[in-house]
Amino acid sequence: MLIATFNVNSIRQRIRHVHRFLERHKPDVLFLQELKCKTEEFPGLELAELGYRVHAIGQTGGRNGVAVVARIPFTVVAEALPGDPEDSQARYIEIAVQGMHLGGLYLPNGNSGGDEGYGYKLRWMERLRLLARARLLADQPFALLGDFNVCPTDADLTPGVLKPTDALIRAETRAAWRALVHLGLTDALLATHPVAPPWTYWDYGSAFDTNRGLRIDHGLLSADLAERLMSAEVDTKARSEEQPSDHAPVIFGLRD
Numbered sequence: 001m002l003i004a005t006f007n008v009n010s011i012r013q014r015i016r017h018v019h020r021f022l023e024r025h026k027p028d029v030l031f032l033q034e035l036k037c038k039t040e041e042f043p044g045l046e047l048a049e050l051g052y053r054v055h056a057i058g059q060t061g062g063r064n065g066v067a068v069v070a071r072i073p074f075t076v077v078a079e080a081l082p083g084d085p086e087d088s089q090a091r092y093i094e095i096a097v098q099g100m101h102l103g104g105l106y107l108p109n110g111n112s113g114g115d116e117g118y119g120y121k122l123r124w125m126e127r128l129r130l131l132a133r134a135r136l137l138a139d140q141p142f143a144l145l146g147d148f149n150v151c152p153t154d155a156d157l158t159p160g161v162l163k164p165t166d167a168l169i170r171a172e173t174r175a176a177w178r179a180l181v182h183l184g185l186t187d188a189l190l191a192t193h194p195v196a197p198p199w200t201y202w203d204y205g206s207a208f209d210t211n212r213g214l215r216i217d218h219g220l221l222s223a224d225l226a227e228r229l230m231s232a233e234v235d236t237k238a239r240s241e242e243q244p245s246d247h248a249p250v251i252f253g254l255r256d
Helices: 011-025 114-137 171-181 188-192 236-240
Strands: 002-007 029-033 053-057 066-070 075-078 092-097 100-106 142-147 217-221 229-234 250-254
Touching: 002 011, 002 100, 002 142, 002 217, 011 029, 011 066, 011 236, 029 092, 029 142, 053 092, 066 092, 066 100, 100 114, 114 142, 114 171, 142 250, 188 217, 188 229, 217 250
Parallel strands: 002 029, 029 100, 100 142
Antiparallel strands: 002 250, 029 066, 053 066, 075 092, 092 100, 142 217, 229 250
């Protein structure tokens, strides 16, 4: 079984990139982030011709947005992260599929909006931790996939790419990441590439050509799914295409 995640940085601009990715890898489930469109504007018909069903959660104003694209049956169990009914940002979707719960997420960046913007990031991460804890306590096979906007350690970014005050690497961010992972989740890319986990993001400009990147797109697996993990790879071909997203898709292979 193949599960993937891809921050597309505007689905209407990258729909052909997604189309080509699906044709290359044929994942069973793909989570998308940063749709930058309203729900009704998602170009789902272009993916339906490949046999994929789409459930998108857009946001008014052309910001955020997440979706699941799958060629196997699934049930949507959540269209928002629990814990704050006033939070209207489209950043989380969770599905039940083949006995698993899979959450696709677009975690707040935290670098805009000053102290409040960063506080929102940390509060969101705590809500995510509580959800993961509840799933694990229920002995539910569970995974979180998406753009976490977190470089867990200094090994997860090219030296000098980010300032020490960047929200992706601040001490509080990394502490929140550890609190999540230490519940008993496995970082799939790190588990399969323990020496040099690959980058998943390169800023526009010369960053991709010079390989000055970050690892911020992750897959966290519960213990039972980690036992089924066979592979985790970054599709850099998608990042090398014309007018790409600044992220590359990440693909996780699970034993049936």
